[in-house]
Amino acid sequence: MKTSLILLFIGVLLLSCTGPGREPKQIAQTRQTTPEKSVLKEDTVVDASLTFEEAIAGTKAPQQIIDQLILFDVLYLSTDGKIHLGQILSNKEIASDVAYMFHFMLNEGFVIEKVIPIVRYNWNDTLSMADNNSYSFCYRNISYSRHATGMAIDINPRFNPLRRKSGDRPNIPADAVQDTTVNGTLYPGHPVVKEFLKKGFRWGHTFSKYYDDHHFEKR
Numbered sequence: 001m002k003t004s005l006i007l008l009f010i011g012v013l014l015l016s017c018t019g020p021g022r023e024p025k026q027i028a029q030t031r032q033t034t035p036e037k038s039v040l041k042e043d044t045v046v047d048a049s050l051t052f053e054e055a056i057a058g059t060k061a062p063q064q065i066i067d068q069l070i071l072f073d074v075l076y077l078s079t080d081g082k083i084h085l086g087q088i089l090s091n092k093e094i095a096s097d098v099a100y101m102f103h104f105m106l107n108e109g110f111v112i113e114k115v116i117p118i119v120r121y122n123w124n125d126t127l128s129m130a131d132n133n134s135y136s137f138c139y140r141n142i143s144y145s146r147h148a149t150g151m152a153i154d155i156n157p158r159f160n161p162l163r164r165k166s167g168d169r170p171n172i173p174a175d176a177v178q179d180t181t182v183n184g185t186l187y188p189g190h191p192v193v194k195e196f197l198k199k200g201f202r203w204g205h206t207f208s209k210y211y212d213d214h215h216f217e218k219r
Contacts, residue, residue: 040085045078048087048116055089055117061139061148069137069150070095074102076112079184086115090136091150094218097199098136098153104195111184112156129173129214132158152217155192159184160214162204178213186213 040046052071059066070092078084083106090098105112113132121128125138125147134157137150146152161176171177180187186205187193193203196216204212 041083043082044075045080045082045084047078047084047114048120049085050087050117050119055087055119057119058123059119059139060123065139065149068092071117072099074099074115076102076106076115077109079111079113084112084114086134087117088115088136088153089117089150090153094136094151094153097201097218101192101196101199105192108191109183110192113158113184126173129154129157132156132173134214146217146219151219152215154214155186155216156184157214160186162214163211165208165210 050071052069055071056066056069068091069089071087071089072095074086074088076084076086088095088098088102102112102115112134115134116128118125118128118133118135118138121131121133123138125140128135128138134153134155136147136153138145138147140148142148147154158173158176159178159182161171161173161178163171163178179185188205193205196203201216201218204210204215204217
């Protein structure tokens with residue numbers, strides 16, 4: 001099972017990130033990627049298939065930030081037990097690492113419910129999180145959010161809610177409860193967490209005022 005998933009992922013990644021005459025390391029020079037449908041299995045569920053222009057439509061980000069972004073395809077095991085195809089819109093600087101992490105999570109059998117650019121949620125982070133959507137870029141106040149430049153990624157926000165370290169404030173998303181027995185939930189020492197850390201990401205669990213377990217970012 002793991003071997004077939006790896007081969008499927010590699011086939012899609014090579015087609016979507018390299019193309020004729022490109023080396024895999026040049027992923028950051030490609031803006032929009034679309035795998036050949038013949039590479040996908042018949043039962044692969046397509047959650048997102050946007051062009052770059054569609055993925056940034058309506059963003060208030062300045063052009064200098066838009067120029068840093070790249071849209072690429074990812075495969076993942078979803079909550080229905082099927083392989084899904086989604087898309088990540090992120091900063092070119094972390095694109096290769098994020099693509100690698102989706103490869104790793106698929107190989108580990110780690111469940112990710114959906115991966116859809118946040119434009120489909122009208123750029124509303126609250127709606128995206130409530131739908132347990134994993135995403136990277138969402139322009140907002142650049143002084144406090146690495147998502148504003150696509151240098152962060154959230155994984156399964158509803159399985160891994162933001163929890164305050166003190167006080168009685170509710171979890172975010174609303175009504176979300178952490179249950180580490182559920183596949184797709186992260187915790188200290190989890191293989192996915194350790195692999196993100198190896199790649200140089202900072203985990204939101206270590207923030208001073210709250211546990212932001214779905215959040216990984218780079219400076």
